[in-house]
Amino acid sequence: MRAGQTxxxxxxxxxxxxQCNIFRHDTATILNRLxxxxxxxxxxxxxxxGVIRNRAAIDRVLTQCAxxxxxxxxxxxxxxxxxxTYELVYAPQxxxxxxxxxxxxxxxxxxxxxxxxxxxxxxRNVQRSIQNRNTPCNSENVQKIIPHTPQTGCLFNIDLLPDxxxxxxxxxxxxxxxxxxxxxxxLDAFGxxxxxxxxxxSNRHPSVIVQSNTLCITSENLRKKLDEEQLSNEHFNKTIxxxxxxxxxxxxxxLEGLFxxxxxxxxxxxxxxxxxxxxxxxxxxxxxxxKCISLAMLMQDEGxxxxxxxxxxxxxxxxxxxxxxxxxxxxxxxxxxIEQFARKQKRxxxxxxxxxxxxxxxxxxxxxxxxxxxxxxxxxxxxIQRDLLEKAAGMARSKTRIVYSTCCVQTDxxxxxxxxxxxxxxxxxxxxxxxxxxxxxxxxxxxHDGGYVAVxxxxx
Numbered sequence: 241m242r243a244g245q246t247x248x249x250x251x252x253x254x255x256x257x258x259q260c261n262i263f264r265h266d267t268a269t270i271l272n273r274l275x276x277x278x279x280x281x282x283x284x285x286x287x288x289x290g291v292i293r294n295r296a297a298i299d300r301v302l303t304q305c306a307x308x309x310x311x312x313x314x315x316x317x318x319x320x321x322x323x324x325t326y327e328l329v330y331a332p333q334x335x336x337x338x339x340x341x342x343x344x345x346x347x348x349x350x351x352x353x354x355x356x357x358x359x360x361x362x363x364r365n366v367q368r369s370i371q372n373r374n375t376p377c378n379s380e381n382v383q384k385i386i387p388h389t390p391q392t393g394c395l396f397n398i399d400l401l402p403d404x405x406x407x408x409x410x411x412x413x414x415x416x417x418x419x420x421x422x423x424x425x426x427l428d429a430f431g432x433x434x435x436x437x438x439x440x441x442s443n444r445h446p447s448v449i450v451q452s453n454t455l456c457i458t459s460e461n462l463r464k465k466l467d468e469e470q471l472s473n474e475h476f477n478k479t480i481x482x483x484x485x486x487x488x489x490x491x492x493x494x495l496e497g498l499f500x501x502x503x504x505x506x507x508x509x510x511x512x513x514x515x516x517x518x519x520x521x522x523x524x525x526x527x528x529x530x531k532c533i534s535l536a537m538l539m540q541d542e543g544x545x546x547x548x549x550x551x552x553x554x555x556x557x558x559x560x561x562x563x564x565x566x567x568x569x570x571x572x573x574x575x576x577x578i579e580q581f582a583r584k585q586k587r588x589x590x591x592x593x594x595x596x597x598x599x600x601x602x603x604x605x606x607x608x609x610x611x612x613x614x615x616x617x618x619x620x621x622x623x624i625q626r627d628l629l630e631k632a633a634g635m636a637r638s639k640t641r642i643v644y645s646t647c648c649v650q651t652d653x654x655x656x657x658x659x660x661x662x663x664x665x666x667x668x669x670x671x672x673x674x675x676x677x678x679x680x681x682x683x684x685x686x687x688h689d690g691g692y693v694a695v696x697x698x699x700x
Contacts, residue, residue: 247274249283250323250342256288257319262608267292286445291319291326292607293443296417297386298325304400305369306362317355320347324363329386329394332374336367371395387415390440390680408432412439419613422600429651434677438649438690441678442603442610447687448482450499451507453565454537457498465493474686479504481686497565502530504686505601505676509594509645509693510534512672517542519589522582522635524628527554529561529570531594536567544585545570548578582635590641591632595625597646597653601678601690622653629661633668636698641671645693649677654692662696671695 247255256271271288275281291298302308302325310318324343327334340363348356372395377385383401385393404411409427413420416439426435452462459478466472466480469491473483480499488494488501510531515521517540523532526547535545547562547570549555555572562570573581582588598618599609625646632642644661646653654675662668678690 245277247278248342248346249278249280249287251346252278252281252284253287253291253323254316254320254346256284257291257322258316262292262295262611265608267607286331287323287326289445289607290330291322292611293604294326294330294417295322295611296413297415298322298329298417300400300414301325301329301366301369301386301396302362304398305396306365308362317347317351317359320359321362324359325366328363328366328370328373330388332388332394336373340364340367369396369398371397387440390436412436415439416443418442418610421615422610422613425650429649430677437679438677441680441687441690442600444604444678444680444687446503446604446689447681448488448501449503449686449688450480450482450488451502451534451537452478452480453498453500455541456566462493462498465498466491469493476686479507479686495564500530500533500561500565502534503602503689505678505689505691506530506647507534508674508676509643509691510538510592512674512693512695513590513592513641513643515539515543515590520544520546520585520587521590521592522546522548522578522588523592523594524548524578524632525550525592525594525596526558526572527551529558531592532558532570533561533565533567535592536562536565536569539569541567541569543569546573546578546581547571548573548575550575579631579635588635588637588640590643591635592643592645593628593632594645594647595628596621597625597648598650600648600650601676601692602647604678605689618650618652622657625653625657626660629657633661633665633698636668638698638700640698642668642696642698643693644696645691647689647691649675649690649692654694658694658696667699668696669699671697 252274255274260267260270278284302321324339327339344356344360347359374392375395377387377393383399383403384396387393401415402410409420409423412423426438452459463472463475463480471482471491472480474481493499515535515538519539521535526532527549532545532547547558559572598613598621599606603610662670673694675692676690679688681687
């Protein structure tokens with residue numbers, strides 16, 4: 241294929257999956273290099289992220305319905321089978337003949353007719369095992385239905401999933417492609433129904449939520465501007481949900497600094513701090529800058545927001561975002577200079593710690609995170625989180641507030657971490673804390689990620 245030739249969505253997705261190691265790479269970065277070559281970027285994106293999110297369930301379908309083992313198939317061909325199976329199971333709006341024809345054609349053109357015949361045979365077996373690609377979910381057929389939403393799923397003619405009444409952990413792990421150990425933690429902490437809700441929310445197609453630059457535009461006027469660019473969709477509680485096509489970060493409104501992208505759960509972190517104009521705030525894990533921007537909005541861009549991060553490349557994004565939003569209060573400070581910077585300030589009102597975490601509240605967005613989640617890795621993260629809390633405690637003054645936040649829902653990284661800190665630092669008090677579980681969209685709110693925030697204060 242010539243370099244400038246247009247790629248189909250499936251070919252774009254296939255090339256991305258073949259280049260990506262989900263245990264090492266950022267899938268979005270690889271995908272974005274290819275999106276400019278396809279006329280259906282939304283479909284290509286859906287396929288790539290859909291395959292990775294539902295990888296275990298897709299592989300279950302292939303091994304159970306088509307009697308094919310991944311070890312006997314070349315990785316590139318297995319990825320093509322995953323693409324075809326994903327669309328057959330999770331994209332009922334796409335005609336099955338279109339899925340089969342193009343997937344087989346793609347195999348034949350890039351490999352051989354023999355490979356095309358193999359792909360066709362396997363996907364035909366999957367197709368014959370599907371009784372209804374979009375059926376209401378019910379308890380009678382729960383082992384035969386791979387769920388799409390709480391209401392609908394794909395019905396097979398065999399018992400494909402474990403019995404949830406007897407093997408609850410295995411059912412959730414298989415149906416939603418989640419590590420069993422992670423599911424067990426959720427079941428212990430939240431119970432069966434909440435775990436089910438977390439699983440659905442973690443496999444959703446997440447909305448793009450934007451917050452207006454309140455320093456120069458109201459949310460209503462921003463919505464009108466986005467409407468002109470066919471980007472806005474819904475408006476709720478001064479928050480805008482975008483579902484339009486095209487690259488949001490190339491829109492006029494974005495380039496003019498009229499909005500920033502931030503999920504509603506993340507925006508609540510800074511609101512709980514309630515920063516005031518004139519405050520001095522340190523953001524120790526600032527990249528890429530969303531919370532710095534939120535701080536500046538609430539502080540009316542008056543005061544000092546020192547943004548620092550151990551990752552110098554990502555810290556550059558803070559500088560770029562602050563410049564785009566035309567913020568005067570944000571000052572980027574290198575990681576090695578932040579303590580010296582803090583000592584020179586006449587006041588220190590707050591320290592924001594959005595710490596590295598296991599990302600279990602944002603699995604819908606960070607599609608590789610579930611496959612990288614391991615208890616050993618979490619233990620290392622907990623040590624990093626404690627070190628950051630110690631660093632903040634050492635910099636805090638009388639009445640300085642520390643905001644500790646994560647984008648995960650694990651107790652050990654959230655409530656237990658804060659309680660451990662308070663137990664060993666009697667001079668700090670817990671003012672407030674909030675755990676938010678990820679959620680699908682409801683009548684009262686947009687879909688959102690999960691996360692945790694705690695506000696601590698050093699006593700006088």
